[in-house]
Amino acid sequence: MRTFLAAATLAAAVLPLAILVFVTLLALPLYNSFSFADLLTGHWDPMHRGYGIFPMMVTSFLLAVSSLAVAFPVSLGCAGLIYGLAPPVVAGLLKRLVQVMTGFPTVVYGFVGVFVLVPAVREVFQQGSGRCLLSALIPLSLMITPTMTLFFADAFTAIPREMLLGAAALGADPVQRFVLVVIPSAGRGLAAGTVLSFGRALGDTLIALMLAGNAAQVPSGFLESARTLTAHIALVIAADFQSLEFASIFLCGMVLYILTSCAALLAWKIRTSFGQGMS
Amino acid sequence: MIRRKLFVLCFLAFTACVLGMRLTAHADAYEVFKGLEGTLKISGGTAHIPVMQALAQEIMTRYPSIRISIAGGGSGVGIKQVGEGLVDIGNSGRKPTDEEVATYGLKVYCWAMDGVAAVVHPKNPVKSLTSQQLQDIFSGKILNWKEVGGPDQAIHVVTRDEASGTREVFWEKALQKGAIRKDADVVPSNGAMKTAVGTDPAAIGYMSVGYVDETVRALALDGVEAGVQTVLSGKYPVARGLYSNTKGEPSPLAKAFLDLLYTPEGQAVIAAKGYIPVAK
Numbered sequence: 001m002r003t004f005l006a007a008a009t010l011a012a013a014v015l016p017l018a019i020l021v022f023v024t025l026l027a028l029p030l031y032n033s034f035s036f037a038d039l040l041t042g043h044w045d046p047m048h049r050g051y052g053i054f055p056m057m058v059t060s061f062l063l064a065v066s067s068l069a070v071a072f073p074v075s076l077g078c079a080g081l082i083y084g085l086a087p088p089v090v091a092g093l094l095k096r097l098v099q100v101m102t103g104f105p106t107v108v109y110g111f112v113g114v115f116v117l118v119p120a121v122r123e124v125f126q127q128g129s130g131r132c133l134l135s136a137l138i139p140l141s142l143m144i145t146p147t148m149t150l151f152f153a154d155a156f157t158a159i160p161r162e163m164l165l166g167a168a169a170l171g172a173d174p175v176q177r178f179v180l181v182v183i184p185s186a187g188r189g190l191a192a193g194t195v196l197s198f199g200r201a202l203g204d205t206l207i208a209l210m211l212a213g214n215a216a217q218v219p220s221g222f223l224e225s226a227r228t229l230t231a232h233i234a235l236v237i238a239a240d241f242q243s244l245e246f247a248s249i250f251l252c253g254m255v256l257y258i259l260t261s262c263a264a265l266l267a268w269k270i271r272t273s274f275g276q277g278m279s
Numbered sequence: 280m281i282r283r284k285l286f287v288l289c290f291l292a293f294t295a296c297v298l299g300m301r302l303t304a305h306a307d308a309y310e311v312f313k314g315l316e317g318t319l320k321i322s323g324g325t326a327h328i329p330v331m332q333a334l335a336q337e338i339m340t341r342y343p344s345i346r347i348s349i350a351g352g353g354s355g356v357g358i359k360q361v362g363e364g365l366v367d368i369g370n371s372g373r374k375p376t377d378e379e380v381a382t383y384g385l386k387v388y389c390w391a392m393d394g395v396a397a398v399v400h401p402k403n404p405v406k407s408l409t410s411q412q413l414q415d416i417f418s419g420k421i422l423n424w425k426e427v428g429g430p431d432q433a434i435h436v437v438t439r440d441e442a443s444g445t446r447e448v449f450w451e452k453a454l455q456k457g458a459i460r461k462d463a464d465v466v467p468s469n470g471a472m473k474t475a476v477g478t479d480p481a482a483i484g485y486m487s488v489g490y491v492d493e494t495v496r497a498l499a500l501d502g503v504e505a506g507v508q509t510v511l512s513g514k515y516p517v518a519r520g521l522y523s524n525t526k527g528e529p530s531p532l533a534k535a536f537l538d539l540l541y542t543p544e545g546q547a548v549i550a551a552k553g554y555i556p557v558a559k
Contacts, residue, residue, distance in 0.1 A: 046441050114474060122479065129435035129479055131464050214440075214465035225464050235440035235467050245441050 020257055027250035039251060044216035044232075051248050055218045057255060059226040062219070063136060063208065064201040070141040071148055071197060076190075078145070079152030080178055095153070101146040109139035110210035118211060127223045131213035134222040140207050144197040151196065155189020156182050188271045195267035199260050205230035229256050308544040309341055311535045316344035319532050323350075323357015323370030326393065326444050327521055329552045331370070334539055345532065361385070361524050367533045371522045372444055385524045390540040391554040394488040394518040395449045396497035396505035398472075400480040405429040407499035413453055416483060419460035424481065436463040437475045437484035445469060449485045453500065453517040469553075489553030507555050521554060 030039060030051060042052020082095045113135060122130030159182055167181045183190075205228075208214075213225025214235060227235070229252040236249050321331060328349060335347035352360070354371035361369025362383030372393075375385055397413055399405060405428055408416070415421040416434055425431045438459050439446035450456060466472050469490040476484045477494035484495075488505055491497045497505045500517065509515035523540070525533055539545045546556035 115478065119478060128433075128462075129437070129464050129475075129482060131475070209467065210471075214467075215462045216465070217461045225462055227465065235465060236442060 020254065023250040023253040023257065027247050027254060029247045030244055030251060033244070039248075040255075046245050049244075051244050053229065053232065053248060053252055053255065055216050056227050056229045056232045056252060058218050059133070059208075059212070060202055060228040060230070060256070061259070063133060063140065063212070063226075063228055064198055066133075066222075067137050067140040067144060067201045068194060068198055070137065071145045072194060074141070075145050075148035075152055075193070075197075076183070078149040079156060080182075082149070082153045083156040083178070083182070085174060085178060098146045098149050101142075102150065104143070106139075106143060106204055106206045109143055110206045113139050113207065113211045121223075125223055128225065129213065131211055131225055132223045133212055133219055133226050136208045136212035136228075137222065139211065140201055140204060143204065143207065144201050147200065148193045148197045151193030152186070152190060155186040155193065158189065159185050191267050191270040195263050198263050202256065202260060202263075203230060205234055209234050308539060308542040309338065311538065312338055312342045312345060312532075315342070315532050315535060317532055318346045318348065319368070319530075319536060320366040321347065321349045321368045321370065322352050322360050322366045323368075324354045324372040324444075324521065325351045326372050326554075327370040327523070330391070330521075330540075330549050330554065333548050333552070334536070334545060338536075338539075347536070358383070358385070358524060361526055364526060367525065367530060368536070369524045371524060372448075372519055374520060374522060375524055384527050386527060386529065388523045388525075388537050388540070389520040390523065390537075390545075390557055391521040391549045392510050392518055392557055393445075393448070393521060393554050394505055394507075394510035394515055395445050395453065395485055396488050396491060396517070397449075397453065397483060397485045397500065398476050398491060398495040398497050399483050400476060401493065401496045402480050403429060403496065405498065406496075407502060409501050410453060410455070413498075413500065414455060414457045417454055417460065417463070418458045419462075432481045435479055435482040436460055437472060437482055438463045438465055439472065439485075440465055440467050445485065445487055448519050449517060452519075453485070487553055489550075489555070510555055511557070520557070 034042075034051060039052055040057070041054050043050050044052060044055060078094065078098060082091050082098070084091065086094065117135050117138060118130040120130070121132065121135050122128070125134075163181055163185060164177055167177045172180065208228040209231040212228060212231065214227040214231055215225035216227050216232070217224070219226040233249045233252050236245050319335075321335075328351060331349050335349060338345055339347060350366075354373050357366075357369035357371045358375050358379055359369075360366045362379065362385065374389075375387060379385060380387065397408065403424070405424065408427060412421065412427050416427070417436055417438070419436075421427060422434060423431060424434055436459070439449075450459070464475065466475050466484075469486045472484045472486045473490060473492070473495055476482045476486075483498075486495075488497065488507065488510060491505075499505065500515065503509055503515050505515050505517070510518045523537060525537070528534075529537060540549070541556075541559045549556040
């Protein structure tokens with residue numbers, strides 16, 4: 001039994017690493033012709049032998065961070081309402097709604113976005129086709145908010161009652177208790193939820209592919225068409241197997257892999273430091 | 280009770296009729312594979328794959344002793360592999376050059392045409408563009424529809440992904456290999472192109488003529504309408520043939536397969552996959 005479990009653990013640990021090795025190896029044809037630094041900082045222009053993925057990296061990062069920036073305060077508020085700031089009936093309903101929303105397939109957001117959001121953004125801002133970062137940002141934030149909210153609400157529930165009672169005894173009203181006691185004590189949960197959502201936002205393909213416009217340029221504003229790493233993979237995957245375009249999607253995969261790993265490590269770091277601070 | 284029996288009987292008769300019609304309709308074209316066996320290897324152009332796969336599936340279901348393998352690789356790969364005898368049929372989305380035909384002793388079959396039309400929203404008053412105007416629009420020199428006789432409205436250029444054969448034809452023959460502006464939106468398929476252009480009155484894109492319907496309008500290029508007829512007659516230049524090549528005379532199995540592409544059944548499949556069938 002022990003050996004079996006150990007083998008399972010080893011397999012689980014080796015597989016992700018094997019994937020990293022795999023994507024690195026498949027991107028090899030690119031390193032033969034270009035330096036690694038050029039590929040990461042260069043621009044995408046396959047007609048003139050430009051296989052850099054810099055614009056896609058910037059877009060992916062920008063989109064993930066900005067959707068977190070939108071979703072974080074909203075989720076914090078929603079989680080607070082569910083936790084006890086709202087009357088129990090409202091809180092219950094809100095929680096049910098949020099739970100239902102976590103299961104929405106992203107293609108639904110993408111589809112509604114194509115026919116409703118994109119024309120609306122085009123009409124309101126009168127700049128470009130409406131397929132832009134903003135059009136992807138809105139549904140992406142909407143997509144990650146429910147998971148984040150549930151994570152936050154769980155973190156709040158885990159806070160010891162004694163701390164709240166203590167705060168109440170000192171005369172803190174519910175909002176004060178929430179802002180001054182609950183939020184600061186739920187650091188681990190907040191960090192975990194945020195990182196998880198960052199990973200989801202970074203990894204989502206369909207919303208960006210359908211709504212962000214996919215121009216391989218570094219966007220200079222939220223109304224510009226831009227392409228994420230994931231959308232790039234989806235767009236180029238049909239290219240000839242031997243082509244350098246095809247090899248570049250493995251480079252994208254590698255970058256995505258490393259970015260998400262870094263985020264997870266960061267979360268772990270934050271959690272341990274919070275833990276020390278509390279004890 | 281009697282009514283019910285009658286109903287069942289009618290239903291059975293109807294089913295038998297339908298089945299019978301299906302069988303007789305197919306029998307003629309696929310009959311040639313009767314008695315043939317062995318493996319047929321096909322590779323090359325990716326545009327050919329949907330058509331060939333549909334036909335191969337039908338053949339292999341009817342005659343299990345025939346195996347057909349279809350690989351991609353691109354036009355260059357198709358010509359090279361058939362020339363070196365690695366496959367029986369090599370597909371290409373371009374006509375093999377005279378040099379290739381001479382070196383390998385290729386026999387060339389053109390069985391479909393694929394035209395690519397510039398498309399706009401049906402409400403757009405612009406009906407025709409010169410190829411110079413088209414190039415300037417896609418390169419970003421012309422930025423407003425009023426410069427080509429439309430309303431005062433910025434042009435939204437939509438293009439296709441790097442792997443698209445449609446993009447390659449359009450870029451080569453309509454844009455004369457000119458630049459495509461960097462900030463153009465990119466969509467992953469002919470279908471997505473139709474949605475993008477059909478929902479945006481200021482958009483311009485391009486797609487296989489097989490996909491054009493009432494939600495978009497194909498533009499005439501230098502006064503020539505883009506349509507099945509003009510592509511077939513060669514008047515509309517932004518088109519390509521879908522070719523299959525064999526090294527010398529094809530084997531009986533390869534010949535039967537290539538012949539199938541010119542029968543009414545084969546042409547129905549070609550049309551169903553969005554291409555224009557060509558007579559032998």
